[in-house]
Amino acid sequence: MEKFTTLTGIAAPLPMINVDTDKIIPAVWLKTIKRTGLGPALFEAIRYKADGSEDPDFVLNKEPYRKAEILVTGKNFGCGSSREHAVWALDGFGIRCVIAPDFADIFYTNAFKNGMLLVKLPQDDVDKLMEDAEKGGNARLSVDLERQVVIRPDGEEIAFDIDPFRKNCLLNGLDDIALTLQKKAEIADFESGQKKTTPWLYG
Amino acid sequence: MTSPKTLFDKIWDSHVVRRDADGTCLLYIDRHMVHEVTSAQAFDGLRLAGRKARRPEATLVVADHNVPTTDRDKPIADDDSRIQVETLEKNAAEFGLPYFPLTDIRQGIVHIIGPEQGFTQPGMTIVCGDSHTATHGAFGALAFGVGTSEVEHVLATQTLIQKPAKNMRITVTGSPHPGVGAKDIILAIIGQIGTAGGTGHVIEYTGEAISALSMEGRMTVCNMSIEAGARAGLIAPDETTFAYILGRPMAPGADQWDAALAHWKTLPSDPGATYDSEITLSAADIEPLVTWGTSPEDVLPITGQVPDPAAAKDAAKRRSMERALEYMGLEPGTKLAGIPIRTAFIGSCTNGRIEDLREAAAIAKGRKVAPGIRALVVPGSGLVKKQAEDEGLDTVFTQAGFEWREPGCSMCLAMNPDKLAPGERAASTSNRNFEGRQGPGGRTHLMSPAMVAAAAIAGHIADVRDFD
Ligand code: SF4
Numbered sequence: 001m002e003k004f005t006t007l008t009g010i011a012a013p014l015p016m017i018n019v020d021t022d023k024i025i026p027a028v029w030l031k032t033i034k035r036t037g038l039g040p041a042l043f044e045a046i047r048y049k050a051d052g053s054e055d056p057d058f059v060l061n062k063e064p065y066r067k068a069e070i071l072v073t074g075k076n077f078g079c080g081s082s083r084e085h086a087v088w089a090l091d092g093f094g095i096r097c098v099i100a101p102d103f104a105d106i107f108y109t110n111a112f113k114n115g116m117l118l119v120k121l122p123q124d125d126v127d128k129l130m131e132d133a134e135k136g137g138n139a140r141l142s143v144d145l146e147r148q149v150v151i152r153p154d155g156e157e158i159a160f161d162i163d164p165f166r167k168n169c170l171l172n173g174l175d176d177i178a179l180t181l182q183k184k185a186e187i188a189d190f191e192s193g194q195k196k197t198t199p200w201l202y203g
Numbered sequence: 204m205t206s207p208k209t210l211f212d213k214i215w216d217s218h219v220v221r222r223d224a225d226g227t228c229l230l231y232i233d234r235h236m237v238h239e240v241t242s243a244q245a246f247d248g249l250r251l252a253g254r255k256a257r258r259p260e261a262t263l264v265v266a267d268h269n270v271p272t273t274d275r276d277k278p279i280a281d282d283d284s285r286i287q288v289e290t291l292e293k294n295a296a297e298f299g300l301p302y303f304p305l306t307d308i309r310q311g312i313v314h315i316i317g318p319e320q321g322f323t324q325p326g327m328t329i330v331c332g333d334s335h336t337a338t339h340g341a342f343g344a345l346a347f348g349v350g351t352s353e354v355e356h357v358l359a360t361q362t363l364i365q366k367p368a369k370n371m372r373i374t375v376t377g378s379p380h381p382g383v384g385a386k387d388i389i390l391a392i393i394g395q396i397g398t399a400g401g402t403g404h405v406i407e408y409t410g411e412a413i414s415a416l417s418m419e420g421r422m423t424v425c426n427m428s429i430e431a432g433a434r435a436g437l438i439a440p441d442e443t444t445f446a447y448i449l450g451r452p453m454a455p456g457a458d459q460w461d462a463a464l465a466h467w468k469t470l471p472s473d474p475g476a477t478y479d480s481e482i483t484l485s486a487a488d489i490e491p492l493v494t495w496g497t498s499p500e501d502v503l504p505i506t507g508q509v510p511d512p513a514a515a516k517d518a519a520k521r522r523s524m525e526r527a528l529e530y531m532g533l534e535p536g537t538k539l540a541g542i543p544i545r546t547a548f549i550g551s552c553t554n555g556r557i558e559d560l561r562e563a564a565a566i567a568k569g570r571k572v573a574p575g576i577r578a579l580v581v582p583g584s585g586l587v588k589k590q591a592e593d594e595g596l597d598t599v600f601t602q603a604g605f606e607w608r609e610p611g612c613s614m615c616l617a618m619n620p621d622k623l624a625p626g627e628r629a630a631s632t633s634n635r636n637f638e639g640r641q642g643p644g645g646r647t648h649l650m651s652p653a654m655v656a657a658a659a660i661a662g663h664i665a666d667v668r669d670f671d
């Protein structure tokens with residue numbers, strides 16, 4: 001997994017609430033058997049017009065946001081379907097960090113599994129960052145995961161909380177399947193205990 | 204004495220392989236269901252790392268999302284869909300996983316076939332790369348959706364790295380009026396707590412109105428827990444649950460039944476167990492419900508009117524309402540009953556079970572679908588389809604002018620040819636009215652199977668209570 005340590009980049013404002021994963025990547029794109037190539041389809045329904053041309057009003061079609069690496073958005077981002085394609089599409093576009101008041105649970109986990117940092121902040125702080133993002137290219141945000149701060153263009157630092165396990169995985173780019181496989185013996189012990197207490201689970 | 208535990212706590216605690224100091228747990232997963240849309244990349248990951256599936260026999264594989272609901276004797280016409288289904292078949296064979304092919308009568312929507320086969324049992328941990336895995340919570344199993352990376356993790360290790368969720372209890376007291384069913388109950392709950400109301404929680408549903416539901420109804424309720432933001436829903440197992448499981452192909456056999464039953468009876472929450480949040484609704488207050496917007500929380504009684512964004516409580520909500528109404532092509536103040544539809548869809552993992560089809564057929568019987576309306580009935584599995592045919596429900600539907608289809612997810616997410624055209628309005632028994640969910644530009648109104656049947660016959664959204 002790709003590491004995430006610090007990031008300084010253009011932040012795109014998307015002041016919408018309850019952005020669902022169908023909106024992030026519509027179902028027709030889920031027919032792929034790969035993780036890559038979904039960037040152009042990110043937010044397809046609101047990013048392109050019916051004739052397939054870009055909608056100039058959509059934030060990611062405007063300069064400098066075409067190069068956005070951070071997305072600032074409203075509450076309950078990523079709700080709905082479990083599709084990890086939503087994360088792959090954001091990543092494919094170049095977004096490595098999303099900042100919002102909160103996220104839907106499955107999306108939250110999926111992002112971290114792909115080296116993407118999601119920052120939860122109180123609405124007031126998100127509002128400030130949304131204003132910064134609206135200023136465009138002169139207003140780059142920085143995110144420092146080690147120190148757990150978002151740094152505004154004026155230098156103000158906003159601290160955020162994050163689960164220590166997720167932080168560690170992201171900072172070190174750890175493959176958690178490999179980590180779990182180191183605990184194989186414990187898993188086998190659990191299974192033999194379960195075979196005795198609830199044998200019908202083993203046929 | 205140990206402190207009283209909830210159903211969730213009991214299942215969780217009995218599946219912890221290892222607990223780290225910060226509370227992160229390695230959680231054992233008893234059963235894993237796999238479908239074509241969220242698994243190909245996981246199998247690739249396993250192959251790349253040279254890993255195997257740890258417990259193939261604890262896994263069940265089926266294709267449902269992409270499959271056509273007509274012409275099933277022919278190859279799938281859409282290339283991408285066909286490749287995805289073929290990839291699933293190859294992966295199941297390569298990793299030695301049990302697979303129900305499209306030609307098997309047991310094929311169907313993953314959340315319908317698990318319970319149907321007895322694969323789903325109380326006290327289990329169950330996952331699937333699909334958010335509606337919450338459905339299986341109706342059996343008192345801790346069941347939740349995961350992404351593709353976690354699918355890979357479960358295949359390789361039969362575990363997940365998780366932190367425990369919080370406990371929420373939703374009690375639905377009393378009994379509902381005629382015309383109000385499980386779908387209305389869960390829509391009422393979502394309307395009350397919102398689509399993020401359950402985030403970080405597992406919801407346990409209790410109360411007379413819940414206990415009185417059949418397993419099918421309980422599955423409808425638990426299914427939409429995710430639309431309330433909760434990762435899982437739970438209903439304590441009881442005699443209704445046990446009677447449903449007994450004798451199913453993958454259920455504990457006669458030699459193990461008594462031991463299993465004794466264990467299952469220990470699962471319900473202890474008296475005095477505490478919850479992080481509690482909500483109570485009265486079933487008698489619930490009317491048949493319909494969504495008007497593009498989020499499942501945008502729900503109102505059939506007697507209501509399209510709301511006015513000007514009355515929204517904050518600017519963000521107002522903007523999202525304005526956008527929803529524009530997308531839906533609706534004006535504030537329009538009565539919900541009477542909004543013309545073009546399509547009616549009965550099916551999905553929310554409402555594609557036998558009882559749902561009976562409920563819809565009871566309204567359709569002896570009536571006709573209104574002229575110009577496309578009405579689809581898509582049974583949730585081959586076995587549901589067969590049972591419905593044995594009961595003559597297919598004839599009721601076809602005589603009324605509904606199309607009777609092969610099982611799959613179908614128009615619930617429009618990955619197969621069943622989809623809405625831009626601007627087309629549907630009454631649907633599915634679970635999501637998101638923009639574009641049933642086809643780009645499509646407009647979805649969620650409601651119960653009886654209400655969808657009523658809408659198909661009336662040609663517009665209608666009150667099922669007017670159809671005796
Ligand atoms: S029926 Fe709909 S919600 Fe259920 S699994 Fe299929 S696509 Fe998902």
